[in-house]
Amino acid sequence: MIKAGFYECDITPPIGTECPGGFTKRxxxxxxxxxxxxxxxxxxxxKKIALVGVDTISPGPKFRAKVEEALPxxxxxxxxxxxxxxxxxxxxxxxxxKLPPDVLDNMRNVLTYHDATYYNFCLKQIITAVxxxxxxxxxxxxxxxxxxxxxxxxxxxxxxxxxTALTHPGKGNPQNEDYAGPVDDEVxxxxxxxxxxxxxxxCVMNFSCHACINLEGASSDFPGVAVRTVKGVFGQHVxxxxxxxxxxxxxxxxxxxxxxxxxxxxxxKLGRTVGAExxxxxxxxxxxxxxxxxxxxxxxxxxxxxxxxERVAEAYKHATKDDPEFDRSKYLVMADFNYKASPHPVxxxxxxxxxxxxxxxxxxxxxxxxxxxxxAASHFPFTWYSQLASDQLGYVPSPDxxxxxxxxxxxxxxxxxxxxxxxxxxxxxxLVKEFTPDEAPQPVLVKRVTEAWxxxxxxxxxx
Numbered sequence: 500m501i502k503a504g505f506y507e508c509d510i511t512p513p514i515g516t517e518c519p520g521g522f523t524k525r526x527x528x529x530x531x532x533x534x535x536x537x538x539x540x541x542x543x544x545x546k547k548i549a550l551v552g553v554d555t556i557s558p559g560p561k562f563r564a565k566v567e568e569a570l571p572x573x574x575x576x577x578x579x580x581x582x583x584x585x586x587x588x589x590x591x592x593x594x595x596x597k598l599p600p601d602v603l604d605n606m607r608n609v610l611t612y613h614d615a616t617y618y619n620f621c622l623k624q625i626i627t628a629v630x631x632x633x634x635x636x637x638x639x640x641x642x643x644x645x646x647x648x649x650x651x652x653x654x655x656x657x658x659x660x661x662x663t664a665l666t667h668p669g670k671g672n673p674q675n676e677d678y679a680g681p682v683d684d685e686v687x688x689x690x691x692x693x694x695x696x697x698x699x700x701x702c703v704m705n706f707s708c709h710a711c712i713n714l715e716g717a718s719s720d721f722p723g724v725a726v727r728t729v730k731g732v733f734g735q736h737v738x739x740x741x742x743x744x745x746x747x748x749x750x751x752x753x754x755x756x757x758x759x760x761x762x763x764x765x766x767x768k769l770g771r772t773v774g775a776e777x778x779x780x781x782x783x784x785x786x787x788x789x790x791x792x793x794x795x796x797x798x799x800x801x802x803x804x805x806x807x808x809e810r811v812a813e814a815y816k817h818a819t820k821d822d823p824e825f826d827r828s829k830y831l832v833m834a835d836f837n838y839k840a841s842p843h844p845v846x847x848x849x850x851x852x853x854x855x856x857x858x859x860x861x862x863x864x865x866x867x868x869x870x871x872x873x874x875a876a877s878h879f880p881f882t883w884y885s886q887l888a889s890d891q892l893g894y895v896p897s898p899d900x901x902x903x904x905x906x907x908x909x910x911x912x913x914x915x916x917x918x919x920x921x922x923x924x925x926x927x928x929x930l931v932k933e934f935t936p937d938e939a940p941q942p943v944l945v946k947r948v949t950e951a952w953x954x955x956x957x958x959x960x961x962x
Contacts, residue, residue, distance in 0.1 A: 500543070501789045501853070503691045504635030505701040505738025507537040508624040510554060512586030512617055512717055519611040520556045520583030520711065527586075529716025531763070532723055534585050536621065537740045538628035539691070539701060540573070541853060542636045543792040548851060549629045550703060550858075551577045552740040554719045555621070557890035559590025560844070560862065562618065569626050573633070574794045576851055576860045578742045579887035583711035584718040587614045588621055589890075592833070593840035602818045602832065610829060632738075639700060642690035642784035643856055643881045643939055646776040651769055652708045653753045654678040654867065656900070656907050664900070666748075666907030671757045679905070680897065682749045683707045683870045686773060687883045688780040689856060691738075701738025702729060704777045705858075705883040707746040707867060713766035721751075724770020725777065732778050745873075745884045747864030747894055747909060787940030789854030795930045796849045799923065801892075802916040803842050804834075811835045830912065837914070846891060848923060850930035854937040855880040859927040863892020864909075866900070869920050876928045879936040895920040 511534045512518070518525040534554035541548045549570070557579045566575055591613040595603055606612070656679035657668050664679040687705035692698060710720035719726075722741040729739050751769055752760050759765070814831040817824035849860040857879040863886060870884035894909035901910060901917040913919075 500638060501792050502542045502636040503539060503639045503700065504632045504637060505539050506628045506632035506635060507535050507738065508628045510534050510536050510586065510621050510624050516617055517587040517611050517614055518584060518717065519587050519589060524609060524611060527717045531584070531713060531716040531718040534582070534717065534719045534723070536625050536628050537726070537738065538632040539703060539738060539740050540629060540632040540636055541792055542633065546574065546792065547572055547633060548574045548576070548792060548794055549632065550740055550742065551575060551625060551629060552580060552742060553577060553625065554580050554582055554723065555585045555588050556581055556583055557887045558588035560889040560891040561590040562588050562622065563862070563889035565622055566625055569622065570629055573629060575629065576849055576858065576885060577888045578860070578885045580719060580722040580741055581710045581743055581746070581887055582718060582720040582722065584714055584716065584720060586617050586621065587611055588618055589613055593836055598836065602815065605819055605825065606829060606832065609825065610833070638694040640692040640694055640786040641789045641854060641940060642692065642781065642786045644688050644780035644784040645881065646686045646780050647684050648686055648706070648772050648776055649684055651772060652682050652684055652749050652751055654680040654682055654748055655750045655752060655754065656680050656748050657754050663904040664907060666909060667752065667754060670752070670754050672754070675755055678755070680748050681867050681871060683744055683867045686776045686780070687881060688777045689853070690781045690784055690786070692786055699733045699737050699781065701740070702777065702781060703740045703742060704773070705742045705744055705885070706773050707744030707749055707870060707884070708769070709746050709750040712751055712761060712769065713763045715763055718766070721766045721770035721773065724767050725774040728771050728774025729777050742858070742883065742885045743887055745865035745867050745870035745886050747866045747896070749867050785940045785942045789937060791852055791854055791937050793852040793934060794849060795933060796847055797926050797930060799846045799848060799926055801844050801846055801919060803838050803844065803914055804916065805838055805842070806831055806834045834914070844891060846923070848926050848930070850927055850934070852934045852936070855939040856883065857881070857931050857934060857936070858883045858885050859931070860885040860888055861892065861923050861927070862887060862889040863895045865895045865920060865923070866897045868897040869895065869924050873924050873927060877931055879931070880939045892919065895923065
Protein backbone atom coordinates (compact mmCIF):
# COMPACT_ATOMS: atom_id res chain seq x y z
CA MET A 500 0.00 0.00 0.00
CA ILE A 501 1.22 3.50 -0.87
CA LYS A 502 1.09 6.17 1.82
CA ALA A 503 1.15 9.90 1.04
CA GLY A 504 1.61 13.26 2.74
CA PHE A 505 1.66 16.94 1.74
CA TYR A 506 3.43 20.10 2.85
CA GLU A 507 4.00 23.57 1.39
CA CYS A 508 6.37 26.45 2.15
CA ASP A 509 6.36 30.11 1.19
CA ILE A 510 8.96 31.35 -1.34
CA THR A 511 7.55 34.81 -2.05
CA PRO A 512 10.51 36.92 -3.21
CA PRO A 513 11.15 40.21 -1.38
CA ILE A 514 10.67 43.63 -2.94
CA GLY A 515 13.76 44.65 -4.90
CA THR A 516 14.85 41.15 -5.94
CA GLU A 517 15.30 40.18 -9.56
CA CYS A 518 12.41 38.76 -11.52
CA PRO A 519 13.48 36.61 -14.49
CA GLY A 520 11.15 35.96 -17.38
CA GLY A 521 11.62 39.02 -19.58
CA PHE A 522 14.10 40.22 -22.15
CA THR A 523 15.57 42.80 -19.78
CA LYS A 524 16.47 42.86 -16.09
CA ARG A 525 13.37 43.43 -13.93
CA UNK A 526 13.05 44.06 -10.20
CA UNK A 527 10.04 43.12 -8.09
CA UNK A 528 8.25 46.26 -6.93
CA UNK A 529 4.84 44.85 -5.95
CA UNK A 530 3.68 41.62 -4.29
CA UNK A 531 0.40 40.48 -5.88
CA UNK A 532 0.00 37.09 -4.23
CA UNK A 533 2.15 34.52 -2.42
CA UNK A 534 4.47 32.09 -4.20
CA UNK A 535 5.09 28.63 -2.79
CA UNK A 536 6.84 25.32 -3.10
CA UNK A 537 4.33 22.48 -2.72
CA UNK A 538 5.34 18.87 -2.13
CA UNK A 539 3.68 15.49 -1.91
CA UNK A 540 5.65 12.42 -0.82
CA UNK A 541 4.67 8.85 -1.68
CA UNK A 542 6.04 6.02 0.48
CA UNK A 543 5.48 2.31 -0.17
CA UNK A 544 7.75 1.16 2.65
CA UNK A 545 10.71 0.61 0.33
CA LYS A 546 11.08 3.91 -1.48
CA LYS A 547 10.11 7.54 -1.10
CA ILE A 548 9.21 9.64 -4.11
CA ALA A 549 8.52 13.37 -3.92
CA LEU A 550 6.57 15.37 -6.49
CA VAL A 551 7.50 19.02 -6.03
CA GLY A 552 5.85 22.02 -7.69
CA VAL A 553 7.79 25.28 -7.47
CA ASP A 554 6.44 28.76 -8.24
CA THR A 555 9.36 29.94 -10.35
CA ILE A 556 10.11 30.34 -14.04
CA SER A 557 12.67 27.53 -13.77
CA PRO A 558 15.69 26.76 -11.59
CA GLY A 559 19.19 26.20 -12.90
CA PRO A 560 20.43 22.62 -13.32
CA LYS A 561 22.90 23.11 -10.47
CA PHE A 562 20.01 24.12 -8.21
CA ARG A 563 18.19 20.94 -9.23
CA ALA A 564 21.30 18.91 -8.40
CA LYS A 565 21.58 20.56 -4.98
CA VAL A 566 18.00 19.53 -4.20
CA GLU A 567 18.86 15.91 -5.01
CA GLU A 568 22.07 16.04 -2.96
CA ALA A 569 20.19 17.42 0.05
CA LEU A 570 17.47 14.73 -0.13
CA PRO A 571 19.39 11.48 -0.75
CA UNK A 572 16.58 9.29 0.65
CA UNK A 573 14.08 10.56 -1.93
CA UNK A 574 13.61 10.37 -5.67
CA UNK A 575 12.59 13.94 -6.42
CA UNK A 576 10.56 14.90 -9.48
CA UNK A 577 10.39 18.67 -9.74
CA UNK A 578 8.26 20.88 -11.97
CA UNK A 579 8.27 24.68 -12.21
CA UNK A 580 4.98 26.52 -12.66
CA UNK A 581 6.93 28.79 -15.03
CA UNK A 582 5.52 31.97 -13.58
CA UNK A 583 7.24 34.94 -15.22
CA UNK A 584 6.58 36.95 -12.06
CA UNK A 585 8.54 34.94 -9.52
CA UNK A 586 11.95 34.96 -7.91
CA UNK A 587 15.31 34.12 -9.42
CA UNK A 588 16.69 30.58 -9.09
CA UNK A 589 19.20 30.84 -11.92
CA UNK A 590 22.63 29.31 -11.40
CA UNK A 591 25.77 31.50 -11.49
CA UNK A 592 27.16 32.10 -14.97
CA UNK A 593 29.32 29.11 -15.96
CA UNK A 594 33.05 29.76 -15.63
CA UNK A 595 32.31 33.44 -15.15
CA UNK A 596 35.81 34.07 -13.87
CA LYS A 597 37.04 33.52 -17.44
CA LEU A 598 34.91 36.34 -18.86
CA PRO A 599 36.67 39.67 -19.45
CA PRO A 600 35.89 41.82 -16.37
CA ASP A 601 34.06 44.54 -18.34
CA VAL A 602 31.95 41.92 -20.14
CA LEU A 603 31.10 40.12 -16.89
CA ASP A 604 30.14 43.40 -15.23
CA ASN A 605 27.85 44.28 -18.10
CA MET A 606 26.28 40.82 -18.18
CA ARG A 607 25.52 41.04 -14.46
CA ASN A 608 23.94 44.45 -14.88
CA VAL A 609 21.82 43.62 -17.92
CA LEU A 610 20.92 39.92 -17.62
CA THR A 611 19.22 38.14 -14.75
CA TYR A 612 22.08 37.29 -12.44
CA HIS A 613 22.44 34.66 -9.73
CA ASP A 614 20.84 35.73 -6.42
CA ALA A 615 22.63 33.65 -3.78
CA THR A 616 20.39 34.76 -0.89
CA TYR A 617 17.08 33.86 -2.53
CA TYR A 618 18.60 30.77 -4.18
CA ASN A 619 19.72 29.32 -0.84
CA PHE A 620 16.47 30.30 0.88
CA CYS A 621 14.39 28.41 -1.72
CA LEU A 622 16.68 25.41 -1.53
CA LYS A 623 16.02 25.22 2.23
CA GLN A 624 12.28 25.66 1.70
CA ILE A 625 12.14 22.80 -0.81
CA ILE A 626 14.07 20.57 1.60
CA THR A 627 11.66 21.58 4.36
CA ALA A 628 8.56 20.92 2.26
CA VAL A 629 9.71 17.44 1.22
CA UNK A 630 10.95 16.50 4.69
CA UNK A 631 7.74 17.57 6.42
CA UNK A 632 5.54 16.00 3.75
CA UNK A 633 7.36 12.72 4.41
CA UNK A 634 6.66 13.06 8.14
CA UNK A 635 2.94 13.39 7.39
CA UNK A 636 2.45 10.30 5.23
CA UNK A 637 -0.55 8.17 6.09
CA UNK A 638 -2.73 5.49 4.55
CA UNK A 639 -4.72 6.92 1.65
CA UNK A 640 -7.08 6.17 -1.18
CA UNK A 641 -6.40 7.48 -4.69
CA UNK A 642 -8.60 8.82 -7.47
CA UNK A 643 -7.67 9.71 -11.02
CA UNK A 644 -9.42 11.64 -13.74
CA UNK A 645 -9.12 13.94 -16.71
CA UNK A 646 -10.96 16.90 -18.13
CA UNK A 647 -10.39 19.69 -20.64
CA UNK A 648 -10.07 23.47 -20.69
CA UNK A 649 -11.16 24.42 -24.18
CA UNK A 650 -10.79 27.71 -26.07
CA UNK A 651 -8.61 29.37 -23.43
CA UNK A 652 -5.10 28.33 -24.52
CA UNK A 653 -3.52 28.67 -27.96
CA UNK A 654 -0.35 27.84 -29.81
CA UNK A 655 1.62 31.08 -30.00
CA UNK A 656 3.37 30.17 -33.25
CA UNK A 657 1.38 31.30 -36.26
CA UNK A 658 1.60 30.16 -39.87
CA UNK A 659 1.75 33.22 -42.10
CA UNK A 660 0.28 33.61 -45.55
CA UNK A 661 3.75 33.58 -47.09
CA UNK A 662 4.38 30.06 -45.75
CA THR A 663 6.63 31.06 -42.84
CA ALA A 664 5.85 30.68 -39.14
CA LEU A 665 6.38 33.35 -36.49
CA THR A 666 6.00 33.52 -32.71
CA HIS A 667 3.47 36.14 -31.63
CA PRO A 668 3.37 37.95 -34.98
CA GLY A 669 0.74 40.34 -33.64
CA LYS A 670 -2.93 40.01 -32.79
CA GLY A 671 -5.03 40.70 -35.85
CA ASN A 672 -2.05 40.77 -38.20
CA PRO A 673 -3.64 40.47 -41.68
CA GLN A 674 -0.85 38.05 -42.66
CA ASN A 675 -1.83 35.59 -39.91
CA GLU A 676 -3.28 32.39 -41.34
CA ASP A 677 -3.50 29.60 -38.75
CA TYR A 678 -1.90 28.18 -35.65
CA ALA A 679 1.42 26.54 -36.49
CA GLY A 680 1.14 23.87 -33.82
CA PRO A 681 -1.26 22.14 -31.40
CA VAL A 682 -2.05 22.59 -27.72
CA ASP A 683 -2.56 19.96 -25.04
CA ASP A 684 -5.71 21.21 -23.31
CA GLU A 685 -6.14 18.18 -21.04
CA VAL A 686 -6.35 18.70 -17.28
CA UNK A 687 -5.18 15.75 -15.19
CA UNK A 688 -6.04 15.38 -11.52
CA UNK A 689 -4.99 12.82 -8.93
CA UNK A 690 -6.92 12.95 -5.67
CA UNK A 691 -5.37 11.65 -2.44
CA UNK A 692 -7.97 10.92 0.22
CA UNK A 693 -7.75 10.00 3.90
CA UNK A 694 -8.21 6.25 3.96
CA UNK A 695 -11.87 5.19 3.91
CA UNK A 696 -13.25 8.73 4.30
CA UNK A 697 -14.60 11.65 2.26
CA UNK A 698 -11.72 13.85 3.43
CA UNK A 699 -9.39 15.09 0.68
CA UNK A 700 -5.81 15.28 1.96
CA UNK A 701 -4.60 16.82 -1.28
CA CYS A 702 -4.36 16.58 -5.02
CA VAL A 703 -1.88 16.83 -7.86
CA MET A 704 -2.94 18.64 -11.03
CA ASN A 705 -1.35 18.69 -14.49
CA PHE A 706 -1.97 21.37 -17.14
CA SER A 707 0.02 22.90 -20.00
CA CYS A 708 0.24 26.66 -20.51
CA HIS A 709 2.79 29.44 -20.08
CA ALA A 710 2.30 31.39 -16.84
CA CYS A 711 3.09 34.87 -18.16
CA ILE A 712 -0.30 36.55 -17.76
CA ASN A 713 -0.24 38.62 -14.56
CA LEU A 714 2.89 40.73 -14.81
CA GLU A 715 1.84 43.44 -12.32
CA GLY A 716 4.19 42.18 -9.62
CA ALA A 717 5.38 39.03 -7.85
CA SER A 718 2.70 36.43 -8.52
CA SER A 719 2.13 32.70 -8.81
CA ASP A 720 0.00 33.61 -11.86
CA PHE A 721 -2.82 31.32 -13.01
CA PRO A 722 -1.38 28.12 -11.42
CA GLY A 723 -1.63 29.81 -8.02
CA VAL A 724 -5.22 30.82 -8.78
CA ALA A 725 -5.99 27.21 -9.72
CA VAL A 726 -4.55 25.97 -6.41
CA ARG A 727 -6.49 28.56 -4.39
CA THR A 728 -9.68 27.66 -6.28
CA VAL A 729 -9.35 24.01 -5.26
CA LYS A 730 -8.58 24.97 -1.67
CA GLY A 731 -11.62 27.27 -1.65
CA VAL A 732 -13.86 24.22 -2.07
CA PHE A 733 -12.01 21.49 -0.19
CA GLY A 734 -10.38 23.61 2.55
CA GLN A 735 -7.24 25.64 3.10
CA HIS A 736 -5.59 22.67 4.84
CA VAL A 737 -5.69 20.64 1.62
CA UNK A 738 -2.41 20.09 -0.23
CA UNK A 739 -2.30 20.93 -3.92
CA UNK A 740 0.70 20.40 -6.19
CA UNK A 741 0.70 21.92 -9.68
CA UNK A 742 2.68 20.01 -12.33
CA UNK A 743 3.42 22.01 -15.47
CA UNK A 744 2.86 20.13 -18.73
CA UNK A 745 4.58 20.66 -22.09
CA UNK A 746 3.82 24.29 -22.85
CA UNK A 747 6.89 25.70 -24.57
CA UNK A 748 4.77 27.05 -27.44
CA UNK A 749 1.44 27.52 -25.64
CA UNK A 750 0.01 30.64 -23.99
CA UNK A 751 -3.39 32.19 -23.31
CA UNK A 752 -2.80 34.71 -26.13
CA UNK A 753 -4.91 34.09 -29.22
CA UNK A 754 -3.07 35.78 -32.07
CA UNK A 755 -6.02 35.13 -34.40
CA UNK A 756 -8.35 37.20 -32.22
CA UNK A 757 -8.48 40.81 -31.05
CA UNK A 758 -9.84 39.91 -27.61
CA UNK A 759 -7.81 41.12 -24.62
CA UNK A 760 -6.01 38.17 -23.08
CA UNK A 761 -3.30 39.65 -20.83
CA UNK A 762 -3.43 40.91 -17.26
CA UNK A 763 -4.58 39.88 -13.81
CA UNK A 764 -8.26 39.29 -14.74
CA UNK A 765 -7.18 36.80 -17.43
CA UNK A 766 -4.92 34.97 -14.96
CA UNK A 767 -7.93 34.62 -12.67
CA LYS A 768 -10.14 33.49 -15.53
CA LEU A 769 -7.79 30.71 -16.65
CA GLY A 770 -6.77 29.70 -13.11
CA ARG A 771 -10.34 29.45 -11.89
CA THR A 772 -11.33 27.46 -14.96
CA VAL A 773 -8.46 24.99 -14.44
CA GLY A 774 -9.22 24.80 -10.72
CA ALA A 775 -12.93 24.25 -11.37
CA GLU A 776 -12.12 21.42 -13.76
CA UNK A 777 -9.93 19.81 -11.10
CA UNK A 778 -12.76 20.14 -8.57
CA UNK A 779 -15.18 18.48 -10.97
CA UNK A 780 -12.74 15.62 -11.61
CA UNK A 781 -12.17 15.07 -7.90
CA UNK A 782 -15.89 15.18 -7.14
CA UNK A 783 -16.76 12.57 -9.77
CA UNK A 784 -13.83 10.16 -9.49
CA UNK A 785 -13.93 6.67 -7.98
CA UNK A 786 -11.42 5.90 -5.23
CA UNK A 787 -9.30 2.98 -4.19
CA UNK A 788 -5.89 1.76 -3.11
CA UNK A 789 -2.76 1.99 -5.23
CA UNK A 790 -0.05 -0.59 -4.69
CA UNK A 791 2.49 0.12 -7.44
CA UNK A 792 5.04 2.89 -7.01
CA UNK A 793 7.97 2.84 -9.40
CA UNK A 794 10.42 5.27 -10.92
CA UNK A 795 12.90 4.63 -13.70
CA UNK A 796 15.47 7.06 -15.06
CA UNK A 797 17.94 7.22 -17.89
CA UNK A 798 20.59 9.75 -18.90
CA UNK A 799 20.70 11.43 -22.29
CA UNK A 800 23.96 13.01 -23.42
CA UNK A 801 23.04 16.27 -25.14
CA UNK A 802 24.61 17.94 -28.15
CA UNK A 803 24.78 21.66 -27.51
CA UNK A 804 24.67 23.86 -30.60
CA UNK A 805 28.08 25.41 -31.25
CA UNK A 806 27.79 29.16 -31.88
CA UNK A 807 29.28 30.51 -35.09
CA UNK A 808 32.84 31.65 -34.39
CA GLU A 809 32.71 34.86 -36.45
CA ARG A 810 29.41 35.93 -34.89
CA VAL A 811 30.76 35.20 -31.41
CA ALA A 812 33.87 37.29 -32.04
CA GLU A 813 31.70 40.17 -33.23
CA ALA A 814 29.39 39.77 -30.20
CA TYR A 815 32.29 40.15 -27.78
CA LYS A 816 33.17 43.47 -29.38
CA HIS A 817 29.76 44.79 -28.39
CA ALA A 818 29.52 43.14 -24.98
CA THR A 819 30.87 46.11 -23.08
CA LYS A 820 29.02 48.77 -21.16
CA ASP A 821 26.84 51.29 -23.05
CA ASP A 822 27.33 49.64 -26.44
CA PRO A 823 23.95 49.95 -28.25
CA GLU A 824 24.56 46.59 -29.96
CA PHE A 825 24.87 44.75 -26.65
CA ASP A 826 21.20 43.76 -26.58
CA ARG A 827 21.74 41.68 -29.71
CA SER A 828 25.07 40.31 -28.50
CA LYS A 829 24.48 39.28 -24.88
CA TYR A 830 22.73 35.97 -25.60
CA LEU A 831 25.38 34.93 -28.09
CA VAL A 832 28.07 35.62 -25.49
CA MET A 833 26.18 33.45 -22.99
CA ALA A 834 25.69 30.71 -25.59
CA ASP A 835 29.43 30.74 -26.24
CA PHE A 836 30.27 30.43 -22.54
CA ASN A 837 27.72 27.68 -21.99
CA TYR A 838 29.16 25.76 -24.92
CA LYS A 839 32.72 26.12 -23.66
CA ALA A 840 31.71 25.12 -20.13
CA SER A 841 29.63 22.10 -21.14
CA PRO A 842 29.27 21.10 -24.81
CA HIS A 843 27.68 17.77 -23.87
CA PRO A 844 25.71 18.09 -20.62
CA VAL A 845 23.70 15.16 -19.30
CA UNK A 846 19.93 15.24 -19.01
CA UNK A 847 18.39 12.77 -16.56
CA UNK A 848 14.94 11.67 -17.74
CA UNK A 849 12.47 10.09 -15.34
CA UNK A 850 9.29 8.06 -15.61
CA UNK A 851 7.13 7.69 -12.51
CA UNK A 852 4.30 5.19 -12.02
CA UNK A 853 1.63 5.63 -9.36
CA UNK A 854 -0.89 2.84 -9.95
CA UNK A 855 -2.72 3.60 -13.23
CA UNK A 856 -0.87 6.93 -13.74
CA UNK A 857 2.48 7.42 -15.45
CA UNK A 858 4.38 10.72 -15.53
CA UNK A 859 7.28 11.53 -17.86
CA UNK A 860 9.66 14.20 -16.55
CA UNK A 861 12.33 16.36 -18.19
CA UNK A 862 13.85 19.79 -17.89
CA UNK A 863 13.28 22.55 -20.43
CA UNK A 864 10.27 23.98 -22.24
CA UNK A 865 8.95 21.15 -24.36
CA UNK A 866 6.61 21.99 -27.23
CA UNK A 867 3.05 20.68 -26.86
CA UNK A 868 3.38 18.14 -29.67
CA UNK A 869 5.84 16.14 -27.58
CA UNK A 870 3.31 15.66 -24.77
CA UNK A 871 0.66 14.61 -27.26
CA UNK A 872 3.08 12.07 -28.78
CA UNK A 873 4.06 10.78 -25.33
CA UNK A 874 0.43 10.32 -24.34
CA ALA A 875 -0.49 8.65 -27.63
CA ALA A 876 2.25 6.05 -27.19
CA SER A 877 1.35 5.24 -23.57
CA HIS A 878 -0.53 2.09 -22.57
CA PHE A 879 -1.54 3.63 -19.24
CA PRO A 880 -5.08 4.75 -18.38
CA PHE A 881 -3.66 8.14 -17.34
CA THR A 882 -0.50 9.76 -18.73
CA TRP A 883 1.00 13.14 -17.83
CA TYR A 884 4.01 15.13 -18.97
CA SER A 885 6.01 17.14 -16.43
CA GLN A 886 8.47 19.76 -17.67
CA LEU A 887 10.93 22.29 -16.26
CA ALA A 888 12.64 20.19 -13.61
CA SER A 889 15.32 22.77 -14.45
CA ASP A 890 16.04 25.14 -17.33
CA GLN A 891 18.84 22.98 -18.76
CA LEU A 892 17.14 22.08 -22.04
CA GLY A 893 15.73 25.55 -22.67
CA TYR A 894 13.27 25.59 -25.56
CA VAL A 895 12.72 22.21 -27.19
CA PRO A 896 10.87 22.91 -30.47
CA SER A 897 9.21 20.10 -32.40
CA PRO A 898 11.15 18.87 -35.48
CA ASP A 899 8.96 20.73 -38.01
CA UNK A 900 10.03 24.05 -36.46
CA UNK A 901 13.58 23.57 -37.76
CA UNK A 902 12.49 23.64 -41.38
CA UNK A 903 13.44 26.75 -43.35
CA UNK A 904 11.19 29.64 -42.38
CA UNK A 905 9.12 27.61 -39.91
CA UNK A 906 10.88 28.54 -36.68
CA UNK A 907 10.11 31.30 -34.23
CA UNK A 908 12.45 32.82 -31.68
CA UNK A 909 12.26 29.58 -29.70
CA UNK A 910 14.02 27.77 -32.55
CA UNK A 911 16.64 30.51 -32.91
CA UNK A 912 17.32 30.29 -29.17
CA UNK A 913 17.20 26.47 -28.97
CA UNK A 914 20.32 25.31 -27.17
CA UNK A 915 20.59 21.80 -28.52
CA UNK A 916 20.41 19.78 -31.73
CA UNK A 917 17.04 19.62 -33.57
CA UNK A 918 16.52 15.94 -32.71
CA UNK A 919 16.81 16.53 -28.95
CA UNK A 920 13.07 16.46 -28.26
CA UNK A 921 12.59 13.29 -30.28
CA UNK A 922 15.35 11.58 -28.27
CA UNK A 923 13.75 12.72 -25.00
CA UNK A 924 10.37 11.24 -25.91
CA UNK A 925 11.87 8.03 -27.31
CA UNK A 926 13.70 7.41 -24.02
CA UNK A 927 10.65 8.20 -21.90
CA UNK A 928 8.52 5.90 -24.06
CA UNK A 929 11.06 3.11 -23.57
CA LEU A 930 10.94 3.58 -19.78
CA VAL A 931 7.14 3.54 -19.71
CA LYS A 932 7.10 0.25 -21.65
CA GLU A 933 8.84 -1.37 -18.69
CA PHE A 934 5.86 -0.56 -16.45
CA THR A 935 2.63 -2.50 -16.10
CA PRO A 936 -0.28 -0.21 -15.21
CA ASP A 937 -2.61 -0.96 -12.33
CA GLU A 938 -6.32 -0.92 -12.97
CA ALA A 939 -7.86 2.45 -12.18
CA PRO A 940 -10.11 2.56 -9.09
CA GLN A 941 -13.55 1.18 -9.92
CA PRO A 942 -17.01 2.17 -8.66
CA VAL A 943 -18.56 0.24 -5.80
CA LEU A 944 -20.94 -2.36 -7.25
CA VAL A 945 -24.26 -3.63 -5.88
CA LYS A 946 -26.03 -6.94 -6.36
CA ARG A 947 -27.92 -7.41 -9.60
CA VAL A 948 -31.65 -6.71 -9.26
CA THR A 949 -34.20 -8.36 -11.55
CA GLU A 950 -37.35 -6.86 -10.05
CA ALA A 951 -38.96 -3.52 -10.90
CA TRP A 952 -40.89 -1.21 -8.60
CA UNK A 953 -44.64 -1.47 -9.04
CA UNK A 954 -46.99 1.52 -8.90
CA UNK A 955 -47.74 0.90 -5.19
CA UNK A 956 -44.05 0.57 -4.27
CA UNK A 957 -43.92 -3.22 -4.19
CA UNK A 958 -41.35 -5.08 -6.23
CA UNK A 959 -42.63 -7.28 -9.00
CA UNK A 960 -40.65 -9.77 -10.93
CA UNK A 961 -39.93 -8.97 -14.54
CA UNK A 962 -41.56 -11.34 -16.98
